[in-house]
Amino acid sequence: MISNKMKDLVNSSSLIRAMFEEGKRLKSIYGPDHVFDFSLGNPNVEPPEEIVSAIHEILREESPSMVHGYMNNSGYEDVREKIAAYTSDTYGTKVGKEHIVMTCGAAGGLNIVFKTLLNPDDEVIVFSPFFSEYRNYANNYNAKLVIVPSDKTSFQPDLKALEKSITEKTKAVLINSPNNPTGVIYSHDTLEKLSNIIKAKEQEYGLSISLISDEPYREIVYDGKEVPYLLKYHTNAVIVYSYSKSLSLPGERIGYLVIHPQFDNVDEVMAALNVANRILGFVNAPSLFQRVIGKTLGVKVDLSIYEKNRNVLFEHLTQLGFEALKPEGAFYLFMKSPIADDKQFCTDAKAFNLLLVPGSAFGCPGYVRLAYCISHDHIINSLPAFEKLWQTYQNN
Amino acid sequence: MISNKMKDLVNSSSLIRAMFEEGKRLKSIYGPDHVFDFSLGNPNVEPPEEIVSAIHEILREESPSMVHGYMNNSGYEDVREKIAAYTSDTYGTKVGKEHIVMTCGAAGGLNIVFKTLLNPDDEVIVFSPFFSEYRNYANNYNAKLVIVPSDKTSFQPDLKALEKSITEKTKAVLINSPNNPTGVIYSHDTLEKLSNIIKAKEQEYGLSISLISDEPYREIVYDGKEVPYLLKYHTNAVIVYSYSKSLSLPGERIGYLVIHPQFDNVDEVMAALNVANRILGFVNAPSLFQRVIGKTLGVKVDLSIYEKNRNVLFEHLTQLGFEALKPEGAFYLFMKSPIADDKQFCTDAKAFNLLLVPGSAFGCPGYVRLAYCISHDHIINSLPAFEKLWQTYQNN
Numbered sequence: 001m002i003s004n005k006m007k008d009l010v011n012s013s014s015l016i017r018a019m020f021e022e023g024k025r026l027k028s029i030y031g032p033d034h035v036f037d038f039s040l041g042n043p044n045v046e047p048p049e050e051i052v053s054a055i056h057e058i059l060r061e062e063s064p065s066m067v068h069g070y071m072n073n074s075g076y077e078d079v080r081e082k083i084a085a086y087t088s089d090t091y092g093t094k095v096g097k098e099h100i101v102m103t104c105g106a107a108g109g110l111n112i113v114f115k116t117l118l119n120p121d122d123e124v125i126v127f128s129p130f131f132s133e134y135r136n137y138a139n140n141y142n143a144k145l146v147i148v149p150s151d152k153t154s155f156q157p158d159l160k161a162l163e164k165s166i167t168e169k170t171k172a173v174l175i176n177s178p179n180n181p182t183g184v185i186y187s188h189d190t191l192e193k194l195s196n197i198i199k200a201k202e203q204e205y206g207l208s209i210s211l212i213s214d215e216p217y218r219e220i221v222y223d224g225k226e227v228p229y230l231l232k233y234h235t236n237a238v239i240v241y242s243y244s245k246s247l248s249l250p251g252e253r254i255g256y257l258v259i260h261p262q263f264d265n266v267d268e269v270m271a272a273l274n275v276a277n278r279i280l281g282f283v284n285a286p287s288l289f290q291r292v293i294g295k296t297l298g299v300k301v302d303l304s305i306y307e308k309n310r311n312v313l314f315e316h317l318t319q320l321g322f323e324a325l326k327p328e329g330a331f332y333l334f335m336k337s338p339i340a341d342d343k344q345f346c347t348d349a350k351a352f353n354l355l356l357v358p359g360s361a362f363g364c365p366g367y368v369r370l371a372y373c374i375s376h377d378h379i380i381n382s383l384p385a386f387e388k389l390w391q392t393y394q395n396n
Numbered sequence: 397m398i399s400n401k402m403k404d405l406v407n408s409s410s411l412i413r414a415m416f417e418e419g420k421r422l423k424s425i426y427g428p429d430h431v432f433d434f435s436l437g438n439p440n441v442e443p444p445e446e447i448v449s450a451i452h453e454i455l456r457e458e459s460p461s462m463v464h465g466y467m468n469n470s471g472y473e474d475v476r477e478k479i480a481a482y483t484s485d486t487y488g489t490k491v492g493k494e495h496i497v498m499t500c501g502a503a504g505g506l507n508i509v510f511k512t513l514l515n516p517d518d519e520v521i522v523f524s525p526f527f528s529e530y531r532n533y534a535n536n537y538n539a540k541l542v543i544v545p546s547d548k549t550s551f552q553p554d555l556k557a558l559e560k561s562i563t564e565k566t567k568a569v570l571i572n573s574p575n576n577p578t579g580v581i582y583s584h585d586t587l588e589k590l591s592n593i594i595k596a597k598e599q600e601y602g603l604s605i606s607l608i609s610d611e612p613y614r615e616i617v618y619d620g621k622e623v624p625y626l627l628k629y630h631t632n633a634v635i636v637y638s639y640s641k642s643l644s645l646p647g648e649r650i651g652y653l654v655i656h657p658q659f660d661n662v663d664e665v666m667a668a669l670n671v672a673n674r675i676l677g678f679v680n681a682p683s684l685f686q687r688v689i690g691k692t693l694g695v696k697v698d699l700s701i702y703e704k705n706r707n708v709l710f711e712h713l714t715q716l717g718f719e720a721l722k723p724e725g726a727f728y729l730f731m732k733s734p735i736a737d738d739k740q741f742c743t744d745a746k747a748f749n750l751l752l753v754p755g756s757a758f759g760c761p762g763y764v765r766l767a768y769c770i771s772h773d774h775i776i777n778s779l780p781a782f783e784k785l786w787q788t789y790q791n792n
Binding site for chain 2: 006009052069110112136140250251253263282287
């Protein structure tokens, strides 16, 4: 009954489902407090109080037909104006409301960007490790994902490898910073070189190549680190943003994209993004939460909880002997598997009720991802299990 | 810069944009009270009070991490359970929560159904006149729309023509009742015959053909009319529903789909619908409004306003001499153009500040659509303009 493409997708998603079911099974045997589930990137920090206040204020003061009604496919003008002013002020690249589309989260944003840009068989370059949904998003438009490695010591993209991978078929390069799963922020140096390589290749091939940055973790950074702002480096650039993590609102599907005002054929691209938002069935980003965002710009969740988790987990694991880079942002720790087979390592970890995701799921075998967006107590309680897990490899 | 497919779409959408701009221009010259805009299907009746109460209750009583958090891609279990119980009770076909996916409105619902079912070059049959977005939704999956006419006296589908149009390539038949743009409800007789034809053709070709019903107007019906419930007639059936019209919440993007429990390969289809919801970038229907729906089942907008509009407009126009069927549901009147060229008729109407949509936009030239979801005063004030418009054709 279902399409051929969906058959493959259902099969591969049943593997993830099986992992999830296995977690449920363990929790039902040992109790949820005794199973340490590091597998899900679901924010555990509560949304800021300002969200509820904003909803109350909107329901009290604004007309219901406006709050819940249709608007332009790219979103309410006043909300886009506020976001344009906020990003222009905060990051120093001036954009207007006409460069912004309100989207159903970053997943919706990436889909309308891909729908707008990609012809069948076009290539989209990503750097491994990468969020596995990118493959499905490209596949939605019959485009091909081309995977370029990152440098294994810094997890910054391997730019030499990038240079060799750009072809006449390359339509876009997709980056993700702060990165899921590595927690790395792409540096000033990386963005500058990345931009130069793309510009040189655009010239060489006489093409437009878009640089797309998926930034749901932009606000989730530690130690006063800053995330360099892509629009300062590159004009054929789009930033896809989501409030899922910065405001702990993943279920509400609210985000936006901002395109550089000097993007090639910017007006046509914006018109196409609007049409794509409509015909893919989003129509518009959910209206009440657009209005909430208009009232809560600059607000973010309490990061100290994630930071405390990161510090304890990183220190403990590296003291044991595990190898990992200290995450600069997001809420993931990407750790080297002590054995080459990362899937086997995840199976071994399960014996200690530790649920981890193999790096293979991110196109980077030999590593595992730990999502530390869980309660701090739970992290503390998991530490002895990691100790026992480490010991099993020392005894061999 | 943009893809070839999007180029065509941007061009055609700029025609609609031009129409919209022309309306804005007229309103700026004559004042908004003197331009009668019957072009937009945007509900003007306020959402019921229960919506605001439900939001307050949820914010007061439920955990914010749950209300705004991730859940299963098909939506909250408790909400789907309530909808399953409500539809089973109301319409008499028993379904469970496992047959329901919460969707980003009907547009989102139709897209995940098409993504799930359609291989490239598959055919989807629709009956003209039809909502023009169907063409774009099919095109998203490289499928082909096959247009079968309706009977011009009843605007029920021409079932003889349907029989001849089903081929080995037919994957789905898409209906829309109450219908946009005709306001017709597909009758018991229509659904019964439609179902029999499809079943016979499934046998003949050894195929599964889905019957999909797009029902955002299910609740918007007049004179105590009922909309026959598709799942009673057909097992390879999906109903795509939206609260955009029944609760005047079009901006919130909230709806659901329900699939017949005996649909071919129902488990695989449901798994695929979930995956499609995720990878197309919807991820899940907006979470707060899922919870609102769970608390407001059976609530609907005040229909008396639409009914009053319908009565006045229909009586006045038919008394003048225009030909139309009295709408049974939705908030559209589909009227025969007094001249063969419906686009010319719309241009003529504009001279009297009447904004109508040509039937050609719905694959049915020679007619025009009037959306009467505007204020009653506005309708009353428009009547002299229709009189003058009618007169111009009598003097010739």
